[in-house]
């Protein structure tokens with residue numbers, strides 16, 4: 001530095017998640033084109049400047065040949081990313097199978113696959129074995145790149161065995177694990193054939209984090225009821241060893257959204273949208289096309305609203321932007337056609353020669369288009385049946401400083417705990433209630449809208465993703481110090 005003092009070296013952080021924050025496209029045998037994707041996690045960690053972070057994860061492509069693997073590894077190194085190579089069979093059984101067909105639905109309170117689905121997929125046990133094998137492959141790569149003093153931060157339901165495997169390699173490794181989905185009631189978790197092994201492996205971490213206090217409490221009671229361990233206000237204790245369990249609600253990089261609204265291309269886009277929907281109020285839904293997001297329920301509620309309020313029929317439009325994900329999983333293909341069918345029916349019923357009430361897009365929007373859309377929206381409609389947090393609701397609030405629109409938010413989204421005071425909370429299963437809330441939102445007086453918006457805007461701009469990551473990391477560092485003190489006593 002200027003004063004001649006050396007800055008202390010930054011603490012190294014290894015972030016481990018199923019997917020790397022880049023998408024890789026192969027150009028030829030030994031060259032790859034990489035694009036950094038932006039998401040909550042990426043911007044959270046970019047914002048935490050005091051750490052020297054590296055990413056470890058799957059690049060999302062099958063690279064069977066050594067030449068390709070070597071070239072991709074080299075290209076990724078420039079982005080501070082380290083790949084885990086998974087072959088097609090593992091991806092099918094670990095990712096499509098155990099992660100997305102078993103854990104994901106169960107953690108969102110949806111039933112385990114019924115017999116007909118079990119018969120068509122490969123057996124539960126072989127999917128579970130692939131899950132463990134994949135976790136071991138992640139652990140191997142982490143271990144290979146680990147240096148004494150590193151912090152290892154594991155993410156999500158894909159990697160529940162990772163804390164245990166890492167500690168087996170090195171019991172002094174500092175390991176944190178964060179779950180982005182809900183953790184369900186212990187009565188739901190109990191149904192999993194591998195319930196105990198999964199809990200025990202997560203408990204090997206030093207710090208276990210969830211979005212909400214409820215999820216943390218569910219996890220602790222699963223550990224007490226299923227494993228017979230002791231739950232304390234601090235976490236879970238097993239023979240004197242404490243695993244700290246706590247809530248760390250995630251946020252967004254709100255500044256990035258607020259700044260984007262100033263850009264000329266975003267403002268042009270807003271003008272276009274305003275012109276396109278002049279004379280109509282805009283209701284917006286933005287979701288990954290996933291059963292947990294309650295998209296059919298949302299559209300049916302909108303239909304009921306139109307049915308009950310004929311005077312609104314040509315004055316309102318629902319824009320539903322639903323980016324398809326996990327298209328290899330049959331459940332998701334079924335959902336797509338179900339949504340298309342409902343949208344088609346409602347547009348046939350209430351559309352005119354010049355306008356339809358629902359615009360449904362099966363694709364993602366780029367960041368600037370998304371910001372413009374959030375900014376011109378009158379009512380955002382989030383009807384998740386369950387959702388760990390739901391960042392779309394945060395993004396909408398961040399973009400509404402001038403319009404002060406209304407957020408209708410499912411009480412089953414983690415975000416209901418943080419944005420509940422400003423939003424209209426609904427039970428998405430109660431279509432009549434959601435329809436009534438749409439009416440209430442569209443007619444809400446400006447002063448009530450402003451009060452509600454200000455409340456949420458303050459929350460979204462103070463509880464950012466950067467703050468989330470920094471808090472988790474400092475808590476993880478603290479647990480290590482506490483553990484050292486305890487062993488010295």
Ligand code: ADQ
Nearest residue numbers: 180286287288321322323363364365387388389390391392
């Ligand atoms: P998701 O289930 O993906 O995340 P969410 O938190 O809403 O849900 O984040 C979705 C992200 O994708 C947002 O940043 C949104 O802008 C973007 N997105 C979604 N649809 C899009 C579209 N059509 N076009 C463009 N962008 C789109 C999981 C959990 C959540 C939890 C997060 C973070 O399921 O509950 O909040 O992780 O922990």
